Amino acid sequence: MSSKRDLTLAGILPHLIRDSRGWHIVYQGVTLRSAFQSIVSITHKRVVGYEALLRATDANGQAIAPDQLFARAKATGPALALERLTRCVHFANFAEQNIETGWLFVNALPQLLRVTPNHRAFTDELCDYFGIPHHRLVVELIEQPSTDELNFERIVEALREQDMLIAIDDFGTGFSNFDRIWRMRPDIVKLDRSLVSRIAAPGADPQFATQLVTMLHRAGTMVLGEGVESEDELMTLMEADVDFVQGFWLGRPNLSIADASSDAPGRIESMWQRFHARSLALPGMPVEFGSVEEAVLSGARAYRATDSLMLAARHTFRSPWARRVFVVDRHGDQHQPSIASEPQAEAARMAPLFPDTASNWSRRAYFKRALAAPGRVAVMGPHYSLTEGKDCYTAAVTIERGGELEVFCVDFVASVQTTPKRDD
Numbered sequence: 142m143s144s145k146r147d148l149t150l151a152g153i154l155p156h157l158i159r160d161s162r163g164w165h166i167v168y169q170g171v172t173l174r175s176a177f178q179s180i181v182s183i184t185h186k187r188v189v190g191y192e193a194l195l196r197a198t199d200a201n202g203q204a205i206a207p208d209q210l211f212a213r214a215k216a217t218g219p220a221l222a223l224e225r226l227t228r229c230v231h232f233a234n235f236a237e238q239n240i241e242t243g244w245l246f247v248n249a250l251p252q253l254l255r256v257t258p259n260h261r262a263f264t265d266e267l268c269d270y271f272g273i274p275h276h277r278l279v280v281e282l283i284e285q286p287s288t289d290e291l292n293f294e295r296i297v298e299a300l301r302e303q304d305m306l307i308a309i310d311d312f313g314t315g316f317s318n319f320d321r322i323w324r325m326r327p328d329i330v331k332l333d334r335s336l337v338s339r340i341a342a343p344g345a346d347p348q349f350a351t352q353l354v355t356m357l358h359r360a361g362t363m364v365l366g367e368g369v370e371s372e373d374e375l376m377t378l379m380e381a382d383v384d385f386v387q388g389f390w391l392g393r394p395n396l397s398i399a400d401a402s403s404d405a406p407g408r409i410e411s412m413w414q415r416f417h418a419r420s421l422a423l424p425g426m427p428v429e430f431g432s433v434e435e436a437v438l439s440g441a442r443a444y445r446a447t448d449s450l451m452l453a454a455r456h457t458f459r460s461p462w463a464r465r466v467f468v469v470d471r472h473g474d475q476h477q478p479s480i481a482s483e484p485q486a487e488a489a490r491m492a493p494l495f496p497d498t499a500s501n502w503s504r505r506a507y508f509k510r511a512l513a514a515p516g517r518v519a520v521m522g523p524h525y526s527l528t529e530g531k532d533c534y535t536a537a538v539t540i541e542r543g544g545e546l547e548v549f550c551v552d553f554v555a556s557v558q559t560t561p562k563r564d565d
Contacts, residue, residue: 334368
């Protein structure tokens with residue numbers, strides 16, 4: 142199987158063999174089979190996709206890792222044959238199981254996309270023959286450098302024009318490239334197993350995961366955490382607002398999609414129960430945004446009526462979450478020192494940033510949003526506070542005072558420590 146004719150769908154189909162373990166192909170003494178792993182939407186609490194995984198064995202029945210198998214092949218010839226044969230096996234096994242909804246995730250090597258301009262035609266043939274619509278395909282591109290980024294982007298765009306979804310795989314490894322994500326605008330970014338393990342490790346800062354996911358969301362992509370092997374890892378991803386997850390904890394890969402997916406809904410439901418229980422059990426009182434909003438509006442009204450930021454701060458600090466009050470003009474300039482609810486132990490570390498008068502906060506999202514909708518409270522966060530030296534949220538509201546617009550701002554925290562009640 143080396144000629145161009147052999148690598149067309151018509152040339153590959155005669156090599157498909159069906160046995161009790163599903164469809165497979167034997168190529169150069171290696172048997173190529175499929176296994177599927179479920180992909181779960183945390184928000185929807187159900188399976189929404191299935192990744193097709195290659196299971197290869199040699200003539201003696203010994204397993205061969207897919208990476209090792211492709212590494213032995215060159216970028217053209219054998220590697221292209223392996224890619225197409227594997228894709229055909231996956232489509233055959235997926236189509237036979239009559240899965241009516243859900244995406245099919247399939248891997249693609251960027252270098253093969255680069256050297257095969259007829260890749261799209263082959264995918265079209267697969268979709269037509271096996272009855273799988275283009276919009277149900279998620280093409281996973283392994284995150285690695287490309288010597289021709291412009292051509293790579295053109296191929297990605299061509300796939301997207303046919304309603305296929307694009308995913309960047311293995312994000313968080315050595316070749317991760319935010320610039321590529323911003324330029325390509327993939328539909329999904331898959332966080333590599335090694336990255337998931339690091340951000341969920343004991344002592345890891347949970348805000349790192351949150352900020353990473355937030356940055357990817359703002360780049361216009363959904364986020365999938367792969368390789369989830371424990372409840373703690375899944376909890377970390379849930380708290381970071383990851384969209385999708387997959388991994389052994391949710392279900393082992395299996396030729397049978399039903400078997401591979403059977404445990405996932407119950408497990409994700411149990412994690413939601415733990416998630417809610419954890420929120421109630423945290424050593425602190427989680428922020429009530431309605432209370433914060435009222436505190437901001439109360440402080441803003443007091444400031445507008447009295448022209449006293451100190452008096453306005455007293456009204457605002459009735460909220461246990463509020464930490465700092467300050468006011469900026471319509472250009473974002475701060476003319477008065479901010480007022481803190483209590484002396485902060487971290488203040489000495491941030492001493493070079495004080496006094497904070499003459500600061501300009503016009504680049505902040507809360508300022509822009511508040512100015513765009515006067516009278517409505519805008520919230521931004523979490524973000525690193527340049528006054529507290531820790532993560533906080535900021536709420537702001539635009540008021541009119543003396544014919545001029547000003548923005549009343551409040552830094553607040555996500556939770557406050559509570560003192561346990563004594564049983565006397």
